[in-house]
Amino acid sequence: MANTDLYEYPPELREEFEATEAIQFRDGSSATAADVWHFMTEIAPKRYPFAYTQKKYAGVRLSRDIHLPSAIKNHYLLLTMNDRITKSRENGAPVIFVQGGQSVDPYYAAGGIALRPASVGLWARGRHEGLGLNEEVVRQHKQKEKAYHAISFEACQTAGYENIQEGGLPIDMVAPFTCLRCSDISYGVEAHRHGPNKAVKLMNIDYPMRHQADKKWAVEYFAQNLRRLTNEIGKLAGRDVTDDDLSKEIRLHNEGRRLAIETAELWWSADLPPTNGVDRRSLYQMGGMEVHGDPSASLTVLRESHAYIKERVKKGIKAEGVVDKPIRLFVCGSCVFPNDFRIEEAGAIIVGQDNHWSDISTLVEEDGDPYQNLAHAILSYPYEQSVELRAAWTIEQLKKSRADGVLFLYQWGCNTQSAIARMLCDTIKRDTGIPTMIIEQHEGGSEQSEQLLNRVNAFIEML
Amino acid sequence: MSLKRNFFAGVDVGSLAAKAVILEDGKVFATGLVPSGFDSVESGLNALNLALETAGLKKEDLTYIVGTGYGRVSAPYANKAVTEITCHAKGANFLHPTVRTIIDMGGQDCKAIRIDEDGAVVDFAMNDKCAAGTGRFLEVMAGVFKVKLEDLGALSLSATELVPMSSTCTVFAESETISLVARGEKPANILNGIHHAIANRISGLFARVGITSDVFFSGGVAKNNGMKTAIEEALKVTIVKPEIDPQLIGALGAAVLARNFSKKEGLWS
Amino acid sequence: MPIKTLEVIRKRLEDRPAELNKLRENGQKVVGWTGYNVPEEIIHALGFIPIRIAIGGDDRLVEVGGRYASSKNCVFIREIVGAFSENEDPYIQQTDILAFDATCLQNFRAAEVIEYYFKKDVIVLGVPRNFYWEEGKEYFGKEADEFTRLLEERAGVSLDLTKLGESVALYNDIRKTLKSIYSFQAAKDNVISWVEVFDLIQAGDLLDKKEYLALLHQTLAELQALQHNPVIEVDGNDARIFISGSLIPRGDRKLINIITSVGGRIVGDDIWTGILPHLDLDIKEISPAGVALAYLNRTPHAALPYLDLESDRRLKKLHELLAEFKAQGVIYHTLRYCDPFTFKAKETKDVLAKSAIPVLEIHTEYAGSDYEALRTRLEAFVEMIKIKAESAAEVTV
């Protein structure tokens, strides 16, 4: 297909970019800024043309805030997912499918690589080269459809079935935290038992519910789950996992979480948005250290960006392309995210979200039994508490981020978030008066339906 | 000496059309097809009378009548009622003994039927919840593009690209299509996407039933070549060329059953 | 020959709401419970009147419930939420305390919604997904203790283990008697139908337990008088149907009615409102944890994921029951957005195909709009079974 309509990074940017820091990987290797530049301008446009689309409706466009090095480095890390994960796996690191909205410390502590559904999708995507946007979307749909056939058309979360069972993606283990956030995931995990790929190990890391963090036995049970988990991954990785391994990993991940919290607080404190929505979101997410399948890489990029954001906020620099006084939206709910580009065109910006932020902003106690500490922290995720508690935490984030409105989005077929949506929105309205809107997204795709965007736009206009 | 000639009829009253087939022993003797009205008894009789007229026969000449389709429940003219699923199986088997799967896409529903070498149903599945794969869905799409229903297939086959459709639900697909048109995508390419999305979605239905060649494609949508091609691609199968109007297959099966039942009941030997 | 006791039970059910009302005026409390692993004996032993909340079949309530929860929740849960909103159901009106469990997460969410919008006093029992792990069992035992503590708080008394023992004995007897009655419906020349037994099972969710047991004994005696030796075997004219999948609660008769109207004969089930929860419940220790664990050790509910297909007890039990009741085909019934069962439909079908048992999947909700389409499918399925049986008979002849 003709590639004339693909985006190109301005060549004059090269020198400035190449002066920025290298990305350090977990295995000790690194990629200099020059390596990144070369890949992003020479190689990736050929291998992954869809990512360079300029189509106005596509949500996968590259960030245009080119003076923010993390923007380019983040895309680099996403587009090299297949290369890197394939290599790490060949070097003996088992790859584990996990859930979104959970932390990944124990997986890495045991020598594995943890990928949430979206990241597994990215890895699978990286294995198909040369596709334009339409072709890539058609590929994804076809693949997903296979999972629906094997599981159910009402399935939303298929636990990577389409890639792992039908697509030959060499995932070693499917072991998400179950019950957290999503009701579909445990059935998705179970569905693998009738798939053709018998080599993949299955495990549910069972997240107890209802006042879970206050129940000693629930914390204990979850800690036991985590022990079993690290033990199983250790077996795959061929190593014994000590408490010390976990403690170390917790400290490392706490650093990411702290940095993300600081970055968020800086971002929220600024009068003018220091980045666009796409970059803001990826910066916050890097604190969870899952997004790139390499915690060290995420951490180096996040550290460097933190300094940039600080600078921009201090000098009152606004991100390119964002309007002066955008309407500030906060997004609640799982698995769907509005198209930032379109939101910004409409004069708004997304300032935060509850999903993922709930786990990233929960620090883990560093002294004492690491399994107990981790279990306690995880069972305390605000997103997973009763409606009143979740709402209280959300309201705190709304205040910090100075949000003007709340969008609650959930995916068609999602039983869990859809059931909470109204209660949460009613509580927020009751306690703050901030307007809320609930939207159901009907099936995925790179271009969000006009219907969804129209509703979001109407909401923005109302605000 | 002249043996008495035996005629058997099958009458299939569907949501869009009523069909009748008259069989004389081993071959189709006459057929009738009329649009369905509000009264299913009348529609069935109209189709039957049309077939009788073509055959030059009277109702009394028929040894046995089997009713099928939605109208089977109230078909006073029939000796027996049998579901269209069993009838489709018999009909397809009668015409093409090598057929093992029937894909039927009608006005209101769509079904997959797997049959054995005797034309007995082994498994089947039916979709009526979601409009994907039904005539209704394509009608809506024809409305969006302002083209005739029968021209949809050809238009889609002229596509140069495949525009991904994320939804096969009529309501959502309609609005998605409208926005794709507004974004300047070509109708043929969008339609190509729609046909493929439907084929993919309904192939799930068939996956559960287990698809075995040969395949017989019946129902009103079977006349849409774009759909036929998309299904062949999605399921990696070849669809047999029907020897009669594929819409008549249910009525034909009913006639075959009429012959079998009457024999069993000792009405002829 | 109608079974006279069934008529008595029908009458008793009519009077029950008023009777409950009286009992409550005299200070007794009704606990409305729902969830596959709620250990009902504990509720009973604490002096509460347990009533099971399982209603369905009313599309209007589903619509109402969807406004509080969402249209993506299973129809059963939506109906329950809708019923609390409308508060018209004579039994729901009588509930003082609610006890839900987290076997199915939709049930768990419903508890939250009902608590939030209708200000009900709700107790929730946590259920482990890793129910087959020792750690999972231990967690569940502790949850049962907590569940008991919360109930004790509301009862104002502590659980007396002697009373718990009595409740267990009573419930054990009920389960045993139900099982005996159940085999009569599947017999050749049966004197009681599956539908009648199904109603009988569900009557136990609402009636006083002691009285219920007496009525069951009476029913069994009547059956034994009519049929000394029930033999379960395939009869040429039947299409013996087994119902599996999502629950069919009180008020939801669509599927059952259609099956019988097209000439199918239901001979067994493994649904949550049928016989299954009453089977294989073996209480080894008289304590909250002991009772609860026995519940957890029964045939697991589909909402509890089990990761190895070969040793799956749910499928094993299904096979056993199919053989026991000589079923010729399975109707796998799933309610809209009931993921626990819907996600396993294809798998169940594939597994049963290996034993050459035909399966028809029926995915439905409480609206009547799909009545005709369901009828066509069910009728075709019955035709298919009969034709198969006939040709098998021809071959053997």
Ligand code: SF4
């Ligand atoms: S949208 Fe809901 S059901 Fe779907 S994956 Fe996300 S949390 Fe799970």
Ligand code: SF4
């Ligand atoms: S098992 Fe199915 S019907 Fe029952 S509560 Fe769960 S989703 Fe609803």
